Amino acid sequence: MKIAGESPTVFQPALAAIRFGTGRSPLHPDPEAPAAMLAALAAPDAAAGAFPVSPVEDVLHWVEPMRELQRAGRGADAQRLELLREIRKAERPYEAANLAAVLARGIGAGDGFRDRLTLFWADHFATAGRGPFLRNRVDSYVDAAIRPHVAGRFEDLLKAAVLHPVMLKYLDQTSSIGPESRVAQKGGRGGLNENLGREVLELHTLGVGGSYGQQDVRQMAELLAGVTMTDELETVFRQARAEPGAEHVLGFSSNARRDRMWDVEQALTYLARHPDTAAHLSRKLAVHFLSDAPPDDLVTAMTTRYRETGGDLAQVYAAMLDHPASWDPTLHKIRRPVDFVMASLRGLGADPRALVTMAEETPQRIYGRFMQPMRFMGQDWNEPEAPNGWPEEAAAWVSATALSERLKWALRVTELPGVPQDADPVRLAEAGLGALLPEEVRFAAGAAETRREGIALVLVSPAFQRR
Template structure:
């Protein structure tokens, strides 16, 4: 193996190369990737953050106290601190593949901090519903996601009430189909997965009663809000209260269309905007054969030759770019006491505020979304700012680590130094892609 392959592994399956890393893993880059699946790390940066229930109870207290100014500041700080801790975890983790998987699945099951009631618990959602399951079974992640207050609030299921339920008849309120629709279209089967509007409506009825306990700040099932009577979702007959939703989620997790949809998204994220058919086929088969075991599926991904082809086929998203830059320069550049707010501002400037995708479909995973004329100009301006700030006295070994495989960039950098050299690296094709 060569340092080129090692650098490729660090960019595609990790979060970018830190100084010395490419040389360290060069003897066996594939082994380095597979080893992470055997011993995933739990980031220390995330240990002391509050859980969603504690945050929601605090939000209720602030509402009762009508603490408008200070309350909003406190909740905003929770969001900023979560974003900073998540980024530092990606910088320091010995298993960066896990950090990439967390981001992939968090984006697949998007919740948006654009909603005031979601923003303070968006980080908790990722820590509680996504992170524990990235190497588990898809059905367990799906269930954790749907029951989490962040998702119930974001897609309005907390307010969805069966029209013929006791609560619905008393209050005159009815169904909200948002969660049911996105469960089918975005989270499991995919838009071409064979469901109908009747399936959406039936699944919305199945999900009634799945809501948030305002006193405890956690999930609860409320029988008097649940739509009574039988429902049929994709041919599955359901008639059993809370258990209806449990059965529906299990059925969706085992559907062949779900295997294909998840496989295509995972292959697109890790290989190319238009992933090789052979890779998608292999991942779908791994999913089906293992009953949705994401460890088996991920191992199939990183073991497949097609996943190691087409180097630098993906454009780095703003989040990827910021983390790769910080890994190149060293994690001490992102100290929490000075950088969390700056980090959030930077990602907003570059067009990817943490947990703030513009729709339930999540952030786009195709290159054209990130390199339009305006976006490209912002990237270059940001690269210039970083180069001016950190480039002075930067060692040649750091820059050499960043441009493995980039002959043209290496030649351009050869006659420069300091800030100018760092800017050429950060703005280069090699660094802007993974």
């Protein structure tokens, strides 16, 4: 789908809001230029303050009661099960509140670029909550480890994400010990777990086609073996769990006599600055924002900028936004369910504060109106199918079942609090699509028998589904 009469080499405000943001809005102007989008990234994150996400620390008050019951041994099994049920019940509202905050940020954002980047990097470092304390804390992880670093240096983002307790627990790093470690020599339970080491190389940095082998995976796992989590949910390095001796990962070598956490961080810095990482991340960004098959010269320009700046992500985004391909009016991608929900409410001019109020007063409605529908659309919030995150291919999101679920949700969107009671299908079409609005969609919006049906027709139209 193209914007009629537009040049593919010229910045287009409406396209910027749709392709790189969370959608067009009747309440917020489209971005003025790439420079304005980058300046907004450099500015303070006002949305995070306006719609806060509950931090991991909010769960710490459960740690000591659980520890006491664990010390009591098997005689306290019944009490432990009861406490686990109590924790699960108490934590579920936090999951609803955090999702409401994420959606509210995207709906009320100035241009939505920061929110889209946060979703991209959260998917790149995909996790799911594991264990009684962290089960519902993925959004807390994203808010602490990812969102603050989306416009900084990749090495800082990499360290924050990889070494966060939610990631360590998700990839079973907390059970990993070196085969020759002191803990292993004393008969300690567990063994070397390669999950985190493999994903750091294969997914987070060099990519599947990167210049590493199984020996590098093994050495990275041994280097990480001492990294674990305390009962207070803090990341630490336990020397007794670490594999003795130096480790060698591609061109990096650790120093057995040095602080091993320092070595872990240096290894991550080395991987972040590797040429393979520059190419892998640049292509992945281009695929996410532009096309499943982005132009090679765009990826090359982004890769070159990455290498020149040592992984300065803002500069990589600048290279992407400066390239003519970014303003090719052909829309190749399909909005994922969370993008679709954000863009729909944003296009309707919904009040983001209403979602936060809903989560505070009736958190079960967040599950019923957002989380469950997104699951039926194909995106089980905070439960990706694997560490490689959600599919990028447009075709993955256009099955008959998924589109049917989008229609069901769209038919009920006007019932949501915060959606203006006078929401009009034609105004939605004009506000949500701007220059991309096909005449047939405008006609269908105006000709619908009911306002509800007209709004749903706009939201499920191919023009609105694409970005």
